[in-house]
Amino acid sequence: MEKYDVIIVGAGPAGLICAEKLSRTDLSVLLIEKDTVFGDKVCAGGITRKGLGIFSFPDNIIEHRVCKTAMHSPGRFSHAETPDTIMITMDRKKLGNFQRARLDNTDVAVLSGTRVTEIRKNSLITSSGEEYRYKYLVGADGYASIVRRYLKLPVKKKLIGIQYIVAVPDLDPKLEIFLDSRHFYAWYGWIFPHKDKMAVGCCCDTRYLSSKKLKEKFHRWLESKNIDISDAEYQSAPISYDYRGLRFGNIFLAGEAAGMASGLTGEGIYQSLISGIEVAAYITGQKEESEEMKRVIRYNRIQLRIMKLMIYAGPLRAVLHELIIMLMNNRRFKEKVNNSFS
């Protein structure tokens, strides 16, 4: 049986960055990924400003640098143009390959095309029937994490994200947000600009609006906006925001396996990267929560409060949406929103 100091399950943003950080230590590390390609994930591909300092993302993986935004409610709209990039959009496979390449010439062993099928105390079994022993185990295996299930932590808080990837040759590249409670309840609709295409989607917590209902409403909204989806690719996936911590003895959770995504926006890449770094630091001896991790928890908590306010506002929600867009035409309010959401 092969033995490793650390075994990481899942090579998404969280698992890959955790492996990269641990590659700079003396620990032996095995990263196991069920797919043969890296980063093939349903996602709108947006990384907001606060995540841009984690790597210097090379130009060839960036599809668009967003400086122009538009926010809409049924009765109003607000436009903004910022001197700095507030978000970049990228292709998730390119992000996966970029992060994977950072492990080249390191001692991290990478096993792709291999699914972890069973977790045991101090060892795990893969789809090829091999057993690997670990001192520390990291579950970075996303929403349906087998490691989280082993820890008996069910996912109770989740969103469903649905989107179409629409080809648009002459795209006016701006990030658009739609607050419209008739279609998206307490959540929102989005248009993220990519190269010659856009991701048009929405999300909601299925406890308040079923996926079937959301899809119906989304289709009605697409029709009302004259967005042609006849040749577009449909994608959907759940998103966990049920955070219960990262450390469980010698087992750790990172990224969406830990429920690190935002319950309001569904944003999760930035949170996955920070929690992956945090887990690597815990394994190498850090005792206290880092300032960056505290910031992420605070950020997610504020977004949850806004989400709850929007849910409990009931019929007043539509009024709140109009008020927000009205205030977005005030420079100071706009700056505050841009700073806290990007």
Ligand SMILES: Cc1cc2nc3c(=O)[nH]c(=O)nc-3n(C[C@H](O)[C@H](O)[C@H](O)COP(=O)(O)OP(=O)(O)OC[C@H]3O[C@@H](n4cnc5c(N)ncnc54)[C@H](O)[C@@H]3O)c2cc1C
């Ligand atoms: C429609 C939609 C749009 C979104 N848009 C955005 C966005 O614009 N910006 C943003 O920040 N977030 C967005 N998200 C959320 C974001 O995609 C996730 O939060 C993020 O990918 C989580 O990263 P992760 O590394 O934790 O997990 P993942 O990216 O899910 O990676 C987990 C990895 O583990 C592997 N794995 C799973 N099980 C096993 C197993 N048993 N054995 C081995 N390997 C396994 C998987 O193959 C996968 O590669 C969106 C989500 C959806 C659904």
